[in-house]
Amino acid sequence: MTNEILIAGFGGQGVLFAGKCLAYEGLEENKQVSWLPSYGPEMRGGTASCGVIISDEPVGSPIVSKPTILIAMNLPSLDRYEKDTVSGGKIFVDSSLIAREVERKDVDAFYIPATRLANELGTPTLANMIILGKMIKETGLVTLESATEAMKHVVSAKRASLLEANIKALQTGYNY
Amino acid sequence: MKVFDKPKALTDAPLHYCPGCTHGIIHRLVAEAIDELGIEGKTVGVAPVGCAVMAYDYFACDMVEAAHGRAPAVATGLKRAMPENIIFTYQGDGDLASIGMAETVHAATRNENITIIFVNNAIYGMTGGQMAPTSLPGQVTQTSPYGRDVKTAGYPIKVSEMLSALDAPYYIERVAVNNVKNVRNAKKAILKAFKNQVEGKGFSLIEIVSTCPTNWGMTPSQALEWVDTNMIPYYPLGVYKDKGAQKKED
Amino acid sequence: MSNKVLMKGNEAIAEAAIKAGCRHYFGYPITPQTEIAAYMAKRMPKIGGTFLQAESEVSAINMVYGVAGAGYRVMTSSSSPGISLKQEGISYIAGADLPALIVNVQRGGPGLGGIQPSQSDYFQATKGGGHGDYRLIVVAPASVQEMADLTIKSFDLSDKYRVPAMLLADGTLGQMMEPVSLPDIEVKEVEKPWAVRGTKGERKHNIVNSLYLNPEKLEQTNFERYERYAEIEKNEVMYEEFMMEDAQYCVVSFGIASRISKNAVVEARKQGIKVGLIRPITLWPFPKAVLKKAAETVKGFISVELSMGQMIEDVKLAIDCSRPVVLCNRTGGMIPSPEQVLESIKNMAKEVK
Numbered sequence: 098m099t100n101e102i103l104i105a106g107f108g109g110q111g112v113l114f115a116g117k118c119l120a121y122e123g124l125e126e127n128k129q130v131s132w133l134p135s136y137g138p139e140m141r142g143g144t145a146s147c148g149v150i151i152s153d154e155p156v157g158s159p160i161v162s163k164p165t166i167l168i169a170m171n172l173p174s175l176d177r178y179e180k181d182t183v184s185g186g187k188i189f190v191d192s193s194l195i196a197r198e199v200e201r202k203d204v205d206a207f208y209i210p211a212t213r214l215a216n217e218l219g220t221p222t223l224a225n226m227i228i229l230g231k232m233i234k235e236t237g238l239v240t241l242e243s244a245t246e247a248m249k250h251v252v253s254a255k256r257a258s259l260l261e262a263n264i265k266a267l268q269t270g271y272n273y
Numbered sequence: 274m275k276v277f278d279k280p281k282a283l284t285d286a287p288l289h290y291c292p293g294c295t296h297g298i299i300h301r302l303v304a305e306a307i308d309e310l311g312i313e314g315k316t317v318g319v320a321p322v323g324c325a326v327m328a329y330d331y332f333a334c335d336m337v338e339a340a341h342g343r344a345p346a347v348a349t350g351l352k353r354a355m356p357e358n359i360i361f362t363y364q365g366d367g368d369l370a371s372i373g374m375a376e377t378v379h380a381a382t383r384n385e386n387i388t389i390i391f392v393n394n395a396i397y398g399m400t401g402g403q404m405a406p407t408s409l410p411g412q413v414t415q416t417s418p419y420g421r422d423v424k425t426a427g428y429p430i431k432v433s434e435m436l437s438a439l440d441a442p443y444y445i446e447r448v449a450v451n452n453v454k455n456v457r458n459a460k461k462a463i464l465k466a467f468k469n470q471v472e473g474k475g476f477s478l479i480e481i482v483s484t485c486p487t488n489w490g491m492t493p494s495q496a497l498e499w500v501d502t503n504m505i506p507y508y509p510l511g512v513y514k515d516k517g518a519q520k521k522e523d
Numbered sequence: 524m525s526n527k528v529l530m531k532g533n534e535a536i537a538e539a540a541i542k543a544g545c546r547h548y549f550g551y552p553i554t555p556q557t558e559i560a561a562y563m564a565k566r567m568p569k570i571g572g573t574f575l576q577a578e579s580e581v582s583a584i585n586m587v588y589g590v591a592g593a594g595y596r597v598m599t600s601s602s603s604p605g606i607s608l609k610q611e612g613i614s615y616i617a618g619a620d621l622p623a624l625i626v627n628v629q630r631g632g633p634g635l636g637g638i639q640p641s642q643s644d645y646f647q648a649t650k651g652g653g654h655g656d657y658r659l660i661v662v663a664p665a666s667v668q669e670m671a672d673l674t675i676k677s678f679d680l681s682d683k684y685r686v687p688a689m690l691l692a693d694g695t696l697g698q699m700m701e702p703v704s705l706p707d708i709e710v711k712e713v714e715k716p717w718a719v720r721g722t723k724g725e726r727k728h729n730i731v732n733s734l735y736l737n738p739e740k741l742e743q744t745n746f747e748r749y750e751r752y753a754e755i756e757k758n759e760v761m762y763e764e765f766m767m768e769d770a771q772y773c774v775v776s777f778g779i780a781s782r783i784s785k786n787a788v789v790e791a792r793k794q795g796i797k798v799g800l801i802r803p804i805t806l807w808p809f810p811k812a813v814l815k816k817a818a819e820t821v822k823g824f825i826s827v828e829l830s831m832g833q834m835i836e837d838v839k840l841a842i843d844c845s846r847p848v849v850l851c852n853r854t855g856g857m858i859p860s861p862e863q864v865l866e867s868i869k870n871m872a873k874e875v876k
Contacts, residue, residue, distance in 0.1 A: 117700065120529055124702050132529065132700035136555055136638070157786040158861055159699050159779075250528075284728075315721035317593070329730045335719035337592045338732040340615050343585035346577065350589020350597070351719070353573040354547055358721050376585070379578035 098153050100238055101161045103178055104225075105146035106170025106191075111225035114251070115168070116147035118229060118263075121247035122239040123151035131159040144173050151238060166236060168228055169195065170211070189232050191224060207235055209273055215266065223266035230270025241271055280304035282313045286330045293486040293493025296324060296392065298450045299459075300331055303363065303390055306464040307334065310471060316359040317351050319344040321373075323365035324398040342373025345380035348387045359470055361388040367397045370406040370430050377436070384441040384475040388466045391432060394483040395504065402488030406430045409507055414488070429507065433480045437513040443475035445514040449482040451500040455510070474517065482508050527702035532670040532692060533558035535703050536600070536626055537566070539671035543678040544710035545596040545624070546572035549583040551605060554638045555694035556628035559600040580605040584612030584625070591621035591687075592731035594718025596678055600626035602694070603644050604635060606652075613687060614653030618733025620717075620748065622681035624674065625659075626690045628697035631856035639856025640694035642778060643830035648691050649807045649837070656745045658752050660688040660759070661806040663777040667701035673804070675708060680759060682713040684751050691806060693829065695779045695858070761804035762813055766792060770799030772871055773817050774864065775838050776827035777803045784827045787864035796872045806834070811841040818842035823875040825867050827851045829858060847875055 102119060106112045113134050123130040134147040148161025162181065167188045169175035172195050175188075182188055184203040192208040199206035209231045211224035218227075233244055245264050252260040279285075282304035290296045307313050316334040320326060322341035329336035339347040344362035352360045369377050369391050380387065396414055397403040403416040407429045411420040421429075433447045444466060448459035459481060466477035482504050484496040491499060512518070530538070537559045540548070548563040560576065567574035573590075577583035583599045590597035601609060606627045616623050629644050631637035648661045660680050662673045670692060677688035719729045735741035763781075766788055767773065776784040781802040791798045801817060803810050818824075823846050826835035832850040839848050851867035853859045 117529065120700060124527065124529060130529070130702060133695060134698055136694070136698050156701070156782075157789070158783040159695065159701075160783070160858060160860075162860055313722065314724040317719045317721060319589075326734065329732060333722075333728050335721055335729045336731070337589065337719055338619075338730070338734055339588070340585060340611055343581070343588075343612070346582040346585035347589040347592070349575070349582075350547070350549070350586035350591075351593055352589075353575065353586070354590040354593045354595045354597070355720060375578050376582050379582065 100151045100166060101164050102149045102151070102166040102168065103146060103161045103164035104149070104168040104170070105144060105174030105178055108143055108145040110145070110170050111222060112145050112170060113147050115225035115229050116149045118226070118244070118247060118251050119149045119151070121250045122233075122244045123149070125243040125247045126239055128152060129154060129156050131156040133159045133161070144171070144177075146174065166232065166238070168232060170224065170228065171195065172197070175199070187236060189228055191228055207231060209270065211270065214269055214273065218266060218269060220262045220266060223262060226263050226266035227270035227273070230267040231273055234271045241268070280308045282307035282333050284331055284333045288331060289327060290324065291487045293484065293496060294324070295450045295483045298456060299390065299392060299481055299483065300328070302456070302460045302463050303361070304332065305460065306467045309464060310467055312359045312467070312471065315357065316361065317355070319348050319351070319360070319362040321362070321364040321368040323368045325363050325365060325392065326399065328363050342368050342371070343376055344368065345373065345376040345385070345387070345389065349380055349383070349385050352385060352387050356386070359388070359467065361390060361467070363390045364392065365398070366391075366393045366395065366405045366407040370432050377432070378439070381436045381442045381476050381478065382439050384443060386470055386473060386475050388470050389478040390463065391478055391480045392483045393432070393480055393508065394485040395429070396485045396488050398485050398488055402485070407432070409503060431508065433478070433513040436478060441476065442478065442514055443516045444469050444477040445480070446512045447480040447482065447508060447510050449500055449505060449510055451482070451484065451497040469517070480508075482510070527704045529700045530667060530703045531558055531698060531700050532667045532696040533628065533698070534562050535667045535671040535705070536674050536690065537562035538705055539674035540598055540624065540678070541566060541570065541572070542705060542708055543596065543675040545598050545678065546570065547590045547595060547597040548573065549575050549577050549586040549597075549599050551577050551580045551583050551601065553602045553605045555630060555640075555697050556600050556602045556626065558697070559626065580608035581611065584609040584616075587623050588612055588616050588619070588621065591616060591623040592619065592719050594715035594720065596682075598624040598626065600628065602628050602630045603632050603641070606644060606647065610653035613659070614655055614657065615733050616687045617653070617657035617659065618655060619731050620685040621687065621731065622678075622685055623687045624677050624681060624690065625687060626692065629691065629693040631854065637856040638694065640779060640858060641829050641854065641856055642693055642780060643833065643854060644691065645806065645828070645830060645833035648689050649809070657748070658686065658807055660684070660686055660755060661691050662688065662761070663691050663804060663806050664696060665778050665781050665802065667696070667699065667703045670696060671703055671705055679711065680755075684755055686751065686755065691778070693779050756808040759805060760808045760810050760812070762810035763802040763804060764813065765800040765802065767799035767801065767817065769797055770817070771820075771822050772796065772798040772825070772868060772875070773821040774798060774800045774825045774827055774868065775803070775814070775834070776800065777806060777834065780827045780829055780859070783859055783861050784864050786861035787868060790861065790865050791868045794869075796868060798868050798872070803834070809837045809841065814838060814841040815843075818845050821846060823871045824848040825851050825864075825871060827859060827864055830854050
């Protein structure tokens with residue numbers, strides 16, 4: 098079983114970080130994983146994306162050109178990658194920032210106001226974790242336990258409050 | 274009684290320099306400094322591309338031959354890897370002030386604890402007398418046959434003055450070797466430049482106003498005279514930067 | 524959870540170099556390899572090593588030359604345009620028979636090109652790049668783990684043969700993260716009696732040099748060096764064979780292209796085409812023998828490259844043009860898709876019976 102996840106949004110929304118967390122979650126469950134970011138000028142405000150592959154087999158190409166799961170955190174990302182998503186795939190949309198619905202009928206669409214929820218939690222930068230939590234719940238890709246455990250590898254132990262906030266955001270999305 | 278001997282830091286290899294060229298004197302002064310400080314066993318020299326390209330055969334210490342202009346970068350590598358060793362470069366004007374200007378300036382501004390012996394004779398000697406970055410205005414060379422025209426070729430670079438404008442370097446002095454008095458001063462400056470390094474003081478550069486009788490088209494004695502009449506007026510001798518002296522004054 | 528950590532390829536190179544005993548790094552910022560410099564800047568001061576951001580790539584490689592001359596493990600890294608600048612120093616390092624590691628995380632070219640991944644420095648890396656008769660040991664990792672392992676291997680080979688090594692990666696491998704395991708290794712200290720560390724008054728002076736004004740001597744020196752190159756060609760070829768047992772068609776690709784190719788090979792097998800893959804791990808020495816042997820049974824070869832076709836020339840030479848060899852490529856920072864490679868395999872299966 099191979100899952101190819103594409104996470105896309107504005108630079109600064111933490112899409113690369115969300116991808117890194119996800120890759121660690123896969124690693125936590127002893128899966129084969131890869132994480133590949135878009136790099137270059139996009140990092141500074143334009144569209145950023147990263148592809149994560151979580152598989153039972155060694156990962157061949159790390160390039161996610163046909164995602165089985167798409168997380169779209171802004172409209173340009175949904176516009177660009179909706180058509181690339183495989184038939185039967187899943188698309189997760191931050192409905193606080195994206196007004197339109199997914200047009201494709203052959204994919205499952207999930208909507209969560211991640212940015213609004215993040216603001217309500219008092220951690221406006223953690224919409225990425227909220228939408229990640231939602232994705233984990235709906236896909237069963239990894240368990241919430243693995244995800245929580247993985248977070249410890251990604252967020253420095255020295256910043257305990259940050260770790261807590263991330264885990265809380267993840268849970269909020271998971272339970273939404 | 275023996276009154277004169279070859280410094281130990283020089284090998285027995287016969288020098289290839291032209292008659293009347295002052296490289297021989299400068300080699301000797303460097304070797305004397307190494308002998309007097311007793312550092313030959315831990316010294317590594319870096320030879321340039323130019324007339325002194327084969328300096329690695331003449332100095333008895335370990336030697337590296339660098340690419341054109343890159344000696345300060347090579348010396349930086351050596352010094353960073355072996356801070357206890359003494360590292361010097363021996364470079365001409367084309368090497369140091371033209372193709373290697375970036376390496377020179379940045380080694381200086383890092384205050385690399387190295388010693389640079391900079392031989393300025395205002396011409397490319399090895400390749401047969403082309404215009405150097407330090408060729409004087411109006412100076413006739415193979416590539417400035419009508420005299421260096423500052424409108425098209427720009428002005429000579431005054432390396433000591435320029436590097437002294439930097440905050441970092443420790444010691445910069447310009448000397449000459451065209452008469453006994455100047456040779457004595459040059460010796461003192463070179464010795465000090467090595468001593469600074471031994472004491473961990475940092476970047477020392479000695480610019481030595483030198484000659485090229487062959488490519489200047491002069492006899493050796495005319496060339497020595499030309500240093501007094503043309504070179505030194507443009508390149509005044511003296512200490513341009515000495516942080517040690519500044520401290521004493523404070 | 525395994526003891527593996529997720530690392531970017533660039534970071535894996537840096538950490539592996541430190542594990543291999545490299546304590547001196549000189550570089551200049553350029554995308555997409557700057558993580559190597561950043562990692563070294565963080566780590567080196569804490570372990571008594573040197574990190575120096577040089578004034579240029581030209582200076583950086585000459586600082587490498589200095590440390591290499593002193594006989595210590597040393598490296599620099601850059602990306603394509605920066606590697607062009609380093610060619611002078613690389614030629615000198617090769618000419619002075621010094622060990623050193625140069626990492627090229629390739630991007631599209633020529634000129635300033637782009638910043639996306641590429642393999643178009645293959646010629647430069649394997650055929651010279653700088654002036655004169657010389658070779659580099661060129662290794663091409665295809666995973667983050669190999670970025671680490673081949674870094675260590677490169678240092679060892681470079682020391683063993685006194686030949687500079689180049690690790691030829693690309694922007695994808697540099698930027699991607701994969702699990703990697705980096706155990707501590709025992710660094711083999713190699714005797715370097717030629718190094719310039721000061722005579723200590725105990726021996727004749729050593730000279731690190733590439734200048735031989737006597738042409739007979741220069742020729743002899745080159746002959747001697749090529750004898751070592753022959754040893755390397757005999758002993759150090761590395762490659763991977765994938766699904767080659769009964770293969771009738773053979774994809775040849777290295778680095779990131781080989782991973783894309785593997786997807787295509789697996790898919791083609793599902794569709795009943797007997798295709799396999801040979802992945803050169805050393806690009807120089809090039810795995811000629813295995814390709815030549817494959818040509819006895821394989822009907823045709825496909826060279827998959829992120830360039831206008833550079834390695835394909837070595838594939839043709841290796842098999843003496845005894846079988847058709849076609850190119851499947853993207854360039855300029857574009858990456859072929861597994862579908863494109865699959866298409867190429869299917870075409871060959873149709874046309875070459």
